[in-house]
Structure formats: C-alpha cells, structure tokens
Amino acid sequence: MPELPEVETVKRGLAPSLEGAVLSNVRLNRPNLRYPFPDHFAERLNGAAVVRLERRAKYLLAYMDTEDIWVTHLGMTGRFQVTPLGDNAAKALDGNYYHSIDTGAKHLHMSVVATALKERSVSANKGDQTHLIDYYDPRRFGFMLLLTPEELSASKWFQGLGVEPLDGALNADFLMAQFAGRAANLKTLLMAQGLIAGLGNIYVCEALYRARLSPDMAGRDLAPDGAERLSAAIKSVITEAIAAGGSSISDFAATSGELGYFQHRFKVYDRKGQPCLTQGCAGLIERKVHTGRSTFYCATCQK
Template sequence: MPELPEVETVRRGLAPVMEGRRILAAEARRPDLRWPLPERMAERLTGQVVTALRRRSKYILADLSGGETLIIHLGMSGRMLISTERMAPGGFHHVHPAPEKHDHVVLEMEGGARITFNDARRFGAMDLAPTAAVEAHKLLAGLGPEPLGNAFDAPWLAARLAGRRMPMKAALLDQRLIAGLGNIYVCESLWRAGVAPERPAGSVAPDRLERLVAAIRTVLEEAIAAGGSSLRDYRQADGDLGYFQHSFAVYGREGQPCRTPGCIGTVSRIVQSGRSSFFCPTCQI
C-alpha cells in the first residue's frame, strides 16, 4: 500500500494541473470503490475550482471553491494518472487515451489535463466533506501529527511512548501516534537509528529517540525526492516508477549483509502483527 512518500509524490505531480484550475467535467464510472462514492459526486465536483491540494497522512485532500474537500485514498492499487491533449511535431494531435477497464473516476481539468483514478482492486476511496470540518471526518479524525511537521519531535515522542511495552515497530505504525508511516519506512528508519523493531517502545533512551526522529525525517525526505518506492502497482502521477526501493538498506534484503559500516551482521526477517519486519540483529538493539 502506498505510504506517505508515495502519496506526497502523487500530490506534487497533480498540483500543477489541479491547483487553481476548474474541474470542467467529472465522471464517476461506477457507484463505489472500497465504499460507496458520495451522492451526486460528479455533479458536486463539476464547475468547482481546486483552491488547494494538500496531504494528510496517506490521504490527498483537494479543497474546492464551493466549500467542500475531496478526500482521496489510493488504497492498494489506486493510481491518479495525468494525460494531456497536445499537438505533436508535424501537426499530429495526441488525444487522451481511451478509457481502461479500471478507470473509475475521471476529472477533466481547465487547461486540458485529464485526471484519471484507476484502481484495479478497488481498495481506494473518495469522499466529500465540508472543508471547515474535514479534520473531523471519520477517515482523518484521531490521526497523530505529521512526521515531517513541527509538532513531531523527540520530546513529544518520548512522552507518548512512556510506559508502553508494545514493540517499537508497532508503536510507529500506530496512525494515532504518528500519521502516515508504513511498514517500509519504519523498517528503514529503525535500522538507521539502530533500534530493534521488537524493543519495548517505552524503553528507548532519549538520545536514541533523537536519532530515530532524525532518521524518520531523513528517510521520508529521501524517499519523496526519489519519487517513492515502486512495489507492485505504484506509479507516480505521470506514470513513472518511483526508485527509492533501490536504496533500501534492510527492507526485502533478508539474508544479505548489513550495510552499516563496520557491521558484520546479516539482515533478518520476523513477522510482527502479520507484517514482515526486516532488521539487523547485530547493530539494532
């Protein structure tokens, strides 16, 4: 499932053709995705100007001039793809591609761009909510702070983890604690900070929490710069693959040498809450 860097990469790709542009026409080609689409969604979107395109956790939020916000979740296989009509050299006019089987929602934007939400597995979601109250929406309420925001720092994390015996990996995946972190980037961040995924969350010393917070920020920033990680279905808004997966230090590297300088350990894999955790048992303690 796309994590924060993938969703932020998609948001940045969409912003130039959506922000400040009017939705000339909207089409919903089925009544539901993971859940039913909002009533009269196409009618409520048509004619609206996208005043801002934001991200909250793993959700894209399109604020509309009429006072509503379109909430978009990519799910496991959802893709927001951009196509544009253009005149090629020699006078050949390139039109938008024909609709595909899993193109479920289409937005025709002012300026000629077409935004298509394609989702083969239909685990994605869309909803409309009043912009003024969007943070109280059931999908967003209760989310923790953004890991790249000013509210997330080592003292705040220490206070939230105090006394907790749950594994550190599970704590970081708790969206009520920190919004947007997922399995891949938690594994990579714990490795950089030298913290074992099974270590009780409340037992990590303050100096190591400083290292962990810094590692989380760095990993996310590097992943965004790389366009995210392409595993299975993920594509950027322009259809390109992300390439941060080529920089994985531990994720998916079971049995391979640890990349920590001077470490002679080997990457191991364990299963925690049904998810694979990759780590080095030698340098992560």
C-alpha cells in the same frame, strides 16, 4: 502502495494540472472503491474549481471553491495518471465527450477533466491547459470523500490523526512522552497513524534500521538517545524519499507515469537473507511479522 512520500509525490504531480482548474466530465466506472463514491459526487465536482491541493498523512485533499474538500486515499494500489488532452481539449469541454482514453481499462475507476481557469477565459481550446486525470486502483482499498472542513475534522479518518513526521512537533521529547508506559513494540507504535501520521511499512523498517533500534523494543524501553536517533531517522528517511519521488515497488508511479527511485536506497525493506549494509556488520537481514505486517531488520545492529 503509497506511504507519505508517495502521496506527496502524487500531490506534486497533480498540482500543475489541478490547482486553479475547473473540473468537468467526472466519470465513475463503478459505484464504489473501498466505500461507495459520495452522493452526487459528479454533480458536486463538475463546474467546481480546485483552489489548492494539500496532503495530510496519506490523504490527498483538493480544496474546492465550493464548500467541498475532495479527499482521496490511495489505499495500497491507487494511482492517478495525468494526460494532456491536446487536440481533444475542445471535445473534453463538451458535455458529450466520452473522455476516457481507454474506458475499458480494467482498473480505471474514475476520471475527470481539469481545465486551467485563466486559460478557459482566453480560449478553451488550448490542449496543454486541459488534462484528463484518471484514477486506477486494482485492489480498490482506496476511497474518495467529499467533505466540508467541519465534516473533515470530525470524521473518523481525520479526527485522530497524529503528527506529521516532518513537523517540528515530532522530536525526541514527543516520542518519549508518547511511548512512555507502552508495552507495544516500536514497529507497531510507529505504524499507528494516531501517533505519527503517514509512515507505513517500508519507511518504518528503514527508520528503525537507521536509528539502530530493534523493532521488538517495547515503547516504554526507548531511551532518550534512542528517541533522538529515531526522530532524526524518521525525518531523514522521509525527506530523502520525497526528494527521490517516492518508492516504486510493483505498481506505484507518479502521475506522469515516472517511477520513483527511493526503492534503490532501501537498506532493509524486502532484503531478507541479504547482507546487512552497515560497515563492518556481518549480519543478515531477517524478516518477521509484527501485527500482521512484515518487518525487515538486522538483529545484529538493531538493538
């Protein structure tokens, strides 16, 4: 399940085939994911071109040359797969092309063909410029929306979003101000998308470990030096995870099918009972639950 680094990895994987491409052959294999697909979803995307792809928090945004922004949230298990169509490109541009490579795949819910604009003007038959983009999502916690910019900023999904972890607005002062007076623990506060947007269970655990802060500390008890370490830890863990192509646990994969490799650098996540990796620390990693989510931490070096 994708947190910010995985969504960023997906965005980068989709960009070469989607940006500057015209969409066609939108196919829905079921009426809904977490929510119903938007009204007239296929009609509104077919024939439209993707101007640019962006990521906000864990949302993927495709700005179309129409009024629409095609928004995707991957939920826990959403995954895009990009396949060059090669010799099938010509058929793909024919409205009758039954385009999914395996339409019977159990969790393949949506597909679309993307054809590079400049290529289309020269020859529509060049397969390396036409891609099939398939969306899989076993648990269907993901969803897709079509919104105008105004609708997007007013929507319940976007209007309350907090700062991006890598934005300059996230710093020690911000944390001190936002956590002041808060009785909730650091784990819960860092998970709240309305404060910092994009962190999830893995990277919150890893950031708290790097900052040597207990997940149980009340927000109001965070001291300035701790806030400094926490801000730096969030930025470093997210930056490194993006550079590593995200984390592949169970089923996350980039659009090419390649796995991220940040999971090999986890210091605490899913390491219950294993030795703390801090030099000279004899502690063992523990697991406990905060607000329904597993937290992994070292009680010896996280205070």
